[in-house]
Structure formats: structure tokens, C-alpha cells
Amino acid sequence: MSEKVLEIEHLVKRFDDLTVLNDISLDVHEGEVIVVVGPSGCGKSTLLRCINALEEIQGGEIRLKGEAVSKKSRNLPEIRQKIGMVFQSYELFPHLNVLDNITLAPTKVQKRSREEAAEEALALLSRVGLQEKAGSFPRQLSGGQKQRVAIVRALCMHPEILLFDEVTAALDPEMVREVLDVILGLAEQGKTMIIVTHEMQFARAVADKVIFLDEGVIKEEGDPDQFFDHPKTERAKEFLRTFTFERKHSHS
Amino acid sequence: MFSEMFLKLWDNGLIQLGVWETVYMTVLSTALSYCIGLPLGVILNITDKEGIQPLPLLNRILGLIVNFFRSIPFIILMVAMLPVAKLIVGVSLGNKAMIVMLVIAASPYVARMVESSLKEVDAGVIEAAQSMGTNNLQIVWKVLLPEAKPSLITGAVISMVTILGYSAMAATIGGTGLGQIAISYGHQRFNPDVTWCCVFLTVIIVQIIQEAGNRIARRTDKRYRA
Numbered sequence: 001m002s003e004k005v006l007e008i009e010h011l012v013k014r015f016d017d018l019t020v021l022n023d024i025s026l027d028v029h030e031g032e033v034i035v036v037v038g039p040s041g042c043g044k045s046t047l048l049r050c051i052n053a054l055e056e057i058q059g060g061e062i063r064l065k066g067e068a069v070s071k072k073s074r075n076l077p078e079i080r081q082k083i084g085m086v087f088q089s090y091e092l093f094p095h096l097n098v099l100d101n102i103t104l105a106p107t108k109v110q111k112r113s114r115e116e117a118a119e120e121a122l123a124l125l126s127r128v129g130l131q132e133k134a135g136s137f138p139r140q141l142s143g144g145q146k147q148r149v150a151i152v153r154a155l156c157m158h159p160e161i162l163l164f165d166e167v168t169a170a171l172d173p174e175m176v177r178e179v180l181d182v183i184l185g186l187a188e189q190g191k192t193m194i195i196v197t198h199e200m201q202f203a204r205a206v207a208d209k210v211i212f213l214d215e216g217v218i219k220e221e222g223d224p225d226q227f228f229d230h231p232k233t234e235r236a237k238e239f240l241r242t243f244t245f246e247r248k249h250s251h252s
Numbered sequence: 253m254f255s256e257m258f259l260k261l262w263d264n265g266l267i268q269l270g271v272w273e274t275v276y277m278t279v280l281s282t283a284l285s286y287c288i289g290l291p292l293g294v295i296l297n298i299t300d301k302e303g304i305q306p307l308p309l310l311n312r313i314l315g316l317i318v319n320f321f322r323s324i325p326f327i328i329l330m331v332a333m334l335p336v337a338k339l340i341v342g343v344s345l346g347n348k349a350m351i352v353m354l355v356i357a358a359s360p361y362v363a364r365m366v367e368s369s370l371k372e373v374d375a376g377v378i379e380a381a382q383s384m385g386t387n388n389l390q391i392v393w394k395v396l397l398p399e400a401k402p403s404l405i406t407g408a409v410i411s412m413v414t415i416l417g418y419s420a421m422a423a424t425i426g427g428t429g430l431g432q433i434a435i436s437y438g439h440q441r442f443n444p445d446v447t448w449c450c451v452f453l454t455v456i457i458v459q460i461i462q463e464a465g466n467r468i469a470r471r472t473d474k475r476y477r478a
Contacts, residue, residue, distance in 0.1 A: 052383050081385035091380035095398055095474045105384035108394055137474045150380075157384055 002030040005065060005161050005192050006051065012059030013043070013050055013216075020046045022216040023060070028161065031190040035203040035224070038213035039239055044196040045088075047213070048163045051194070052085050064160060081109060084154030084162040088169050090146040092138040092153070098125070099134040102153045110157065117156065124152040128182050144175030148182055155186075162186070164195040180206075200243050204228050212236050257443040267433060271453055274429035277347055278416045278457075281354035285411065288359040292318070293366025294392055304378065304388050318360040326357050326418050330425055350419065350427035358415050365407035373399045402473035409465030413458055420454070430454055 006028040013021040020043045028034055036044045049055045051062055053071050062069040069079050092101050099121055106117040125131045128148040138146055147167055154162055164183065168176040180202045186193065187206050197203055203210060203224065210227040212220040212235075220227060220236050231237045254262075261267050296314055299307040321329070330353045337349035373396055381395045397404070420431025430450045438447030 054379055054383065077385040077387050079385075080383055083383070085380070085383040087376060087380060089376055091374070091376040093377055093381075093395065093399065094374075095401065095472075097474075104394060105381070105386060108390050109385045109387075139475055153384075 002032075003065075004028070005030050005032075006194075007063045008051070008060070009062075010060035011047075011050060011057060011062060013046055013055060014058045020216050021050065024216075024218060025060075026211065026218070026221075028192060028194060031192055033187045033192075033206055033208045034194045034211060035207035035209070036194065036196045036211045036213055037198070037200070037203055037239075038219075042213045043216045044213055045165050048085070048165045048194065048196055051161075051163060052080060052083050054085075077109065081105075081157055082160040084157055084159035086147070086150050086154050086162070086164045086167050088166045090138070090143075090150045090170075092146055092150060094138055097135050097137050098130070098141075098149050101138070101149060102156050105153070106156050121152065121156055124155055125149075127185075128152055129178075142175060143171045144178045147171065147175075147179045151179075151182055151186075161192045161194065164193065164197070166196050166198065168197065168199060200228070200240070212239070214239070255443045255445050257437055257441060258445050258449065261433065261437060261446065267430075267449065267453070270428070270430045270433045270450070271457070273347060274416065274419060274431070274454070275457060277351060277354065277419045277422075277427070277429055278412060281351050281358060281415050281419065282408070282412045284351070284355045285358035285362045285415065286408065288355065289362025289411075290366050292359065292363035293370065294396070296363060296367040297370040297396070298388065298392065302375075304382070304391055318363055321356070321360040322364070327421055327424065329353070329357050330422065334425070345426040347428055350422040353422060354415055354418055357418060358411060361414065362407075362411050365411055366404065369400045369403035369407050370396050372403055402469045402475075405465060405469040405472060409462055409469075412461050412465075416454070416458065416461070 004027050008024055008026040011021055011024040012019070024047065026034070036047065038044055046055060050057050051069065053069050053073070053076055056071045064079055064082060067075075067079055069083070070076070073079060093104065096104065099118060102121040102124070103114065103117040106112045107114050122131060122134060125134055128151065130145060130148055130152075133141060133145060133149070138149070141149065168179050171179065176199065180199065183193070183195065184206055195203070195206065207224040209221060210224045211218055212227065212231075214235050219233050220231060227236070228240065231240055292314065296311065296318070297303055298305045299311040301308060324332070333353050333356050334344040334349070336356065337352040338344040340352050341348045343349050377399065378391060378395060381391050386394065419427065419429055420434070423429065423431035423435050430453055434447045434450035437443060438450060
């Protein structure tokens, strides 16, 4: 088996008295694509936010290549550079154009030269079909374009792992495709990723492993075909049924 | 048509001097108030419990000091701060002393304006910056201040107009400028045309500040401009 990139051990996350994640353990290996599915409020997004130390954790441990990831880590900025995150609502900097959005962190945080960062940014932009948008401002882009820029922004930091937090949930249906295609491309390149999504067809296509999260615990994990065709738990069956539609009475 | 007093003031260039003194006091006081108020506002914002570096105790103490100065009416604060002005610039009369008073009164006001402008910056954008490994100093310089720029400029215009109003009040304890002309030559010597002239000139100054500020704010705002 390839090297472990991320290790999560007995992670517990509580908001005051509410336990959102309860004893989550998960290993992510180099090049692996993990898809996390589950009903709203099951803790999927919180899990990603914990991995990036945007949330404080109340128990357990998260390690990236052996280094502890925690809000209290002294070298948190260095660790976070290695964890790319793409958000549901893009979170591009509204006052910076596309190119500056992408190169801000590489130049200011990683202290790379502006020329080198811009060159890579343009190359990545052309890979996602947005090279001519380098000088545009976020407000001039469609949702799908913004999200592709956000993905490029994360990629340009050369992260060890990429986290996708329901990145198509705010998009119009016809824009979902262009974003998912980009993510599929990244999977083919062997990027290590954790993807939270409600797009079940996509989940099945992209995942090496599916995690089914419900009420803050991992109820099922395994091979995508196995999970989608023969879910083991009653809860997972019930969840998957919400994505299929049947007419009870046909017109005669 | 004009009173003798008005013509005398005009011919001697006193009204023109009053305009200059008002503008000079306002601009200098605003600039100095931002030297204190901008960093103070940034500290208030980032040390808030929702901020990027929560420090509840420091936030409470600074908040209390700011509130203390903000709750004193300017005219009372001015009188109370006369000894402080004397300590800082050596005199308790004239425009130098008035500028000290204006800065003491306006800095806490500016700090709150800055704090509220920074609060408008989308928390998600700050998280995105954090997720890429930016430290707090980089977030302040590269995200918070640039993203809040249009709002900061709008706030600066409001602050400047407020300080202009304060500067007229400073005339009652020895400041100069249009406020002093209106009070001592217009009001106290019964020359309403002098008073109205000061009013008119003040309105013009405010309009110029407002219009210039609006233009700069519009130019820096990249969010909505088509």
C-alpha cells in the first residue's frame, strides 16, 4: 500500500453539548480519492473543516504526513499550505482579479517569485479552460467559472491533499458538470482528495473509497460499487433511496 | 446688500483665511486620527471573539476606553482635555491645541468606524486565506484591509465631515476657522450675512469632501462595478 498522507484517529468534535463527530478514524493514502456522503447535518463539512484546522477538535488526533494538525499547532500556517480546500461558496477574494486570487498565497505565504507563480497559475487556468479570464474579477464570472478558479487557487499551492466541500452545491445544474470534470481530471492525475458531495453518480465514478457518515459516525465504508449497489446498513439504504424516483401510479 | 462687517472681513482676506484654517484643521486632524484609530480599529476587530486572534481581555479593555471617550460630548471633552493639549503641544489655545483635542475626540470614533468596516469582510474569504496558510499579519494586510477598502474610504469621508463639524465647535474655546468667524463676527455682532456666508462655505467644503470620497470609493470597489 502506498504512503499514508492523512491519518485521523478517534476524532471527536463537539459544538458545546452537541457532538457532531464521534470517534472518527480514517486513513488516506497517497493518490487515494475518498468520497464522503451522508444526510445533511451528518458532520461531513465539519469533518473537512477539522482536517484543515478551521475547527478546534475536542478529542482524537489528525496528522498530515505524521505532523499534528490542530488549531493549537505552532506551525499551523506551514501545515495548512499542504492542505488545499475548496469551499461551497468559492470564497474568492472579490477585490483581486483571477490571477491575483491564485498567486496571493504562493507569493506571500510560500514566498515564490511572482513570475513563477503567475506562470503556473496561467498554465493551470488553461487546463481548466479559463486562461482568458486571468484579468477578470470574480463578479464577472459564472458560478462554475468561480469554482474552477477556486480549484486552481488550491492547486497552485501544491498541496499534499485536496479537500472539496460540496463544491457544486451552489451551482446551476449545467455548471455542475464543468466543475466535476475538473475534479475527475485531478483524480486521474493521482491527486489525493477527500470529496464531500451530494452528486451520487459523480461519487461513484470518482471514488476509490466511499465513507457513509450519519449522526457523526462512519456507518459504512468501502468500495463505491459495493456501497451504491449493496449497502450493508439499513440507514445507508434509506439514504440512497432518496436519490431515486419512481411513480407509484402510471397513467392508464 | 452686504453688511460693512462682511465687506471688511472679505477685503482683509479673513474669510478666505477662515476657509483655509478650517480645511487645514480638518484634514490634519483626520489624518492624525487615522494614525491612531486605524490600528486601534484593526486590533478591536481581530481580538474580538469572532476575530482571527481572539483576546477577550484586551478587547474588553480597549472597548471600554473607546466607549469612555465616545460617550463624552465633544464640547465637554474639549474643556476637560485642555491640560492634555498643553502637555502635548505646550499651549492650550489656538489651532495646535484644537488639533490635539480633535484627535483625542475623533480617534475612538475612527476606531469604531474601522472596526465595523472590517467586520463586513466575508468570514468565508478569511477562512479561505487561513486555509492556504496565511498568518494573521498577512490576513490583515492582504485580505482584511484590501477587502474593506471601499468601506474604509466611505467611513473616512463620514469621519472627516464629523471632524469638520467638531472643528467649528472648537471656536468656542479659542479655535479659529469658519466656526470662529460665524460665532464672533456673525452671531455676536449681529451680522447674519457673515454667518450665512460661513454656512455656505462649509456646505461647499463638505460637498467637495463627499464627492471626492465617493469617487475614490467607487474606483476601489471591484465587487459591483460593471
